[in-house]
Amino acid sequence: MSNGTNNSEVFENLRLELRRGCLSLAVLTQLRTERYGYTLRKALADDGLEIDEGTLYPLLRRLERQGLLVSQWREEDKRNKRFYRLSAEGERMLSQLMVEWQRINTSLNKILQYEGV
Amino acid sequence: MSKTKNPEELVDRYLQAVRFWLPRSQKEDLLAELGEDLRSQIEDKESEVGHALGESEVAEILKRCGAPIVVAGRLGPPRQLIGTTIFPMYQFVLKMVLLWIIVPVFLFILIPINVANAGANWAEAVAATLGQLWSGLFIAAGIITLVFAIIERTPAVTSATSKWDPRKLPLVHKTEHKPASRLQAACQLFFAVFGFVWLLLIPQHRWMLLGPAAAFLGAAPIWHKFFQMIVPLALFAILRPVVTLAKPQWAWFPPVAELAQAVFTLIVLNFILRGGFPYLVLTGGASATAEHIKVAAIVNVSILISLAGAWLGLSIAIVIHLWKVFRFFRKRRAQVHEPLSLEAH
Numbered sequence: 001m002s003n004g005t006n007n008s009e010v011f012e013n014l015r016l017e018l019r020r021g022c023l024s025l026a027v028l029t030q031l032r033t034e035r036y037g038y039t040l041r042k043a044l045a046d047d048g049l050e051i052d053e054g055t056l057y058p059l060l061r062r063l064e065r066q067g068l069l070v071s072q073w074r075e076e077d078k079r080n081k082r083f084y085r086l087s088a089e090g091e092r093m094l095s096q097l098m099v100e101w102q103r104i105n106t107s108l109n110k111i112l113q114y115e116g117v
Numbered sequence: 118m119s120k121t122k123n124p125e126e127l128v129d130r131y132l133q134a135v136r137f138w139l140p141r142s143q144k145e146d147l148l149a150e151l152g153e154d155l156r157s158q159i160e161d162k163e164s165e166v167g168h169a170l171g172e173s174e175v176a177e178i179l180k181r182c183g184a185p186i187v188v189a190g191r192l193g194p195p196r197q198l199i200g201t202t203i204f205p206m207y208q209f210v211l212k213m214v215l216l217w218i219i220v221p222v223f224l225f226i227l228i229p230i231n232v233a234n235a236g237a238n239w240a241e242a243v244a245a246t247l248g249q250l251w252s253g254l255f256i257a258a259g260i261i262t263l264v265f266a267i268i269e270r271t272p273a274v275t276s277a278t279s280k281w282d283p284r285k286l287p288l289v290h291k292t293e294h295k296p297a298s299r300l301q302a303a304c305q306l307f308f309a310v311f312g313f314v315w316l317l318l319i320p321q322h323r324w325m326l327l328g329p330a331a332a333f334l335g336a337a338p339i340w341h342k343f344f345q346m347i348v349p350l351a352l353f354a355i356l357r358p359v360v361t362l363a364k365p366q367w368a369w370f371p372p373v374a375e376l377a378q379a380v381f382t383l384i385v386l387n388f389i390l391r392g393g394f395p396y397l398v399l400t401g402g403a404s405a406t407a408e409h410i411k412v413a414a415i416v417n418v419s420i421l422i423s424l425a426g427a428w429l430g431l432s433i434a435i436v437i438h439l440w441k442v443f444r445f446f447r448k449r450r451a452q453v454h455e456p457l458s459l460e461a462h
Contacts, residue, residue, distance in 0.1 A: 036153070037153065037154050038153065038154045038157035038158065039157075041154070052183070052191070053151055053154050053182060053188065053191075053192075054183065054187070054188050054192050055191065057147060057150055057151065057154075057192060058192055058193075058194070061147075079153060079156065080149070080153070081153055082149075082150055082153070
């Protein structure tokens with residue numbers, strides 16, 4: 001395996017790791033308004049966070065299993081769609097996560113400034 | 118290879134291909150959501166370009182979504198040793214080799230051979246073979262896992278999963294439960310009534326069963342008892358198509374009734390085989406010739422062999438019917454929990 005390929009693989013893994021935690025926060029934030037899968041994906045993509053179907057739907061299921069989301073199959077435009085929104089527990093969790101995110105963000109910004117990045 | 122001119126059908130074919138690789142739990146739910154997402158993407162694209170999408174444009178969307186096996190892997194739970202990309206294929210190969218090759222080979226070939234060779238020590242032979250089966254399953258599972266773990270770490274997987282064409286996916290198989298065929302039920306009813314009348318006439322008209330041999334052969338006394346069991350069976354054979362014709366929407370009835378009939382028939386056959394021989398006796402008494410005695414013996418042995426063959430056939434049929442009933446209810450259960458089918462809504 002060449003060094004270049006190895007580097008790009010390492011970068012890809014780190015990038016995915018970095019994104020993983022952010023995705024849950026982004027999804028929870030978007031679901032303060034009720035949405036179905038595709039509109040949620042579009043909303044995230046419009047804000048610059050592309051997410052594929054294979055990542056989003058298992059994530060939604062996991063968040064629902066954890067009690068942070070509630071979902072409901074409903075007909076809209078003659079098609080059945082599964083709508084998601086934050087549960088009461090999800091609202092509480094989102095508030096806590098946002099505080100944590102702000103804290104991490106502030107710390108990271110400081111660290112990155114020290115390092116002159 | 119199968120081609121289609123209908124872009125919507127391409128989505129159904131794609132979802133069918135994804136369905137094949139998905140784990141059973143949440144299969145329908147995930148598939149319905151993926152289908153809805155794809156259709157929304159198509160709709161969005163149509164609004165953007167201002168016309169209905171053609172086959173190649175829909176194929177482009179599906180290709181961007183990913184190869185069915187890759188998407189199925191991503192939709193499933195996260196995996197450690199075998200990554201999500203090839204996990205569905207690993208699971209499929211594992212099931213095929215362990216459940217459909219190794220277990221049947223041991224149960225239907227090795228155990229009977231070892232038991233036959235062991236003579237009186239058959240129990241030890243069975244236990245030893247089951248022990249070998251256990252180790253065989255472990256070794257096979259280990260080898261398959263190792264092979265897939267190696268495949269997973271080769272770049273060939275990525276290149277193989279990126280070279281696929283949605284237009285070459287197999288056509289959609291309709292899996293919904295169709296109501297039972299009325300023509301088939303009507304034919305069954307006709308033959309069941311015909312058979313029932315024939316059965317009722319036999320005691321008075323033996324020639325209808327024995328032909329010219331009725332002149333010197335008659336049913337053994339035990340048949341009076343068997344007859345009382347066979348008549349309800351024949352009546353049930355009439356009832357089956359009647360219910361199917363009256364309630365064609367009862368898709369569960371034909372497989373369940375077939376199973377019930379096979380089980381009852383097997384029970385009756387068991388009684389006949391245990392206590393029936395000889396089935397036919399000479400009616401001429403002392404005037405019976407040597408040739409008549411020989412014919413009676415041949416007919417009795419032929420009946421015994423036929424009944425034993427029927428017993429074996431029915432035993433196999435019961436296993437098949439049981440599997441059909443199990444599969445029917447499993448599918449029905451899946452459909453009850455399924456919010457959407459593959460069809461567009």
